[in-house]
Amino acid sequence: MSEIGSSRFDAILFDLGGVLMNNRGLQRLAELTGEENGPALDSKWVTSKWVQAFERGKCDGDTFGEGVVTDWGLDLTPAEFVDDFARWPAGPFAGTIELVRSLHGTIQMACLSNTNPAHWQQHLDRWGVVDYFDWTFVSHELGLMKPDLAMFRHAIRTIGTTADRLLFLDDHNEHVMAARELGIHAVQTRGVGEVYEALVSLLPADSSAGRALRSIPSPTQGS
Numbered sequence: 001m002s003e004i005g006s007s008r009f010d011a012i013l014f015d016l017g018g019v020l021m022n023n024r025g026l027q028r029l030a031e032l033t034g035e036e037n038g039p040a041l042d043s044k045w046v047t048s049k050w051v052q053a054f055e056r057g058k059c060d061g062d063t064f065g066e067g068v069v070t071d072w073g074l075d076l077t078p079a080e081f082v083d084d085f086a087r088w089p090a091g092p093f094a095g096t097i098e099l100v101r102s103l104h105g106t107i108q109m110a111c112l113s114n115t116n117p118a119h120w121q122q123h124l125d126r127w128g129v130v131d132y133f134d135w136t137f138v139s140h141e142l143g144l145m146k147p148d149l150a151m152f153r154h155a156i157r158t159i160g161t162t163a164d165r166l167l168f169l170d171d172h173n174e175h176v177m178a179a180r181e182l183g184i185h186a187v188q189t190r191g192v193g194e195v196y197e198a199l200v201s202l203l204p205a206d207s208s209a210g211r212a213l214r215s216i217p218s219p220t221q222g223s
Contacts, residue, residue, distance in 0.1 A: 019195060094192075099192060147178035172188075
């Protein structure tokens with residue numbers, strides 16, 4: 001058995017925003033709407049028909065901007081909102097690049113993320129985190145969104161393994177519970193510090209991935 005195969009997992013699936021990447025979206029949304037930053041606002045946002053459409057690749061940016069500005073009563077033009085929205089992702093948490101770089105080549109990795117063309121382009125053009133992934137499963141390309149079970153099933157089929165051989169890290173409990181429903185080993189983590197702690201506890205110290213992870217300092221930010 002290879003060193004990579006000596007781990008209990010064949011691949012790690014990472015959510016991006018709130019896990020490896022800092023996203024100030026909810027804070028900015030609260031500023032724009034005057035509503036309290038919290039779970040209620042988060043739920044209202046993610047269930048918006050315009051967010052659902054944009055992150056499933058079902059509408060373009062102009063339609064998304066016009067719909068959000070109208071429905072939320074924002075004091076911005078649609079173009080101004082779309083420009084503001086594109087800047088909501090704030091880049092990788094400190095320690096993210098070091099973590100994924102250390103694991104690259106020792107275990108297969110992928111992102112499994114609800115996102116959109118405006119934010120995804122930032123990952124491709126500016127930050128380089130996705131360069132270390134073997135697969136990228138993103139909602140606007142697949143037409144599927146977490147917690148849709150179909151999105152997880154697509155990842156399982158594409159990777160070519162069984163659910164119990166996948167480790168999934170996400171900051172939303174609803175997404176974690178959906179993954180567990182299929183038998184995926186899913187853990188709720190917020191920030192790269194918690195990601196590191198979860199991986200240290202789950203990746204065997206004598207596996208190539210476990211050794212690589214323990215060779216870097218524990219991230220202290222973004223948790």
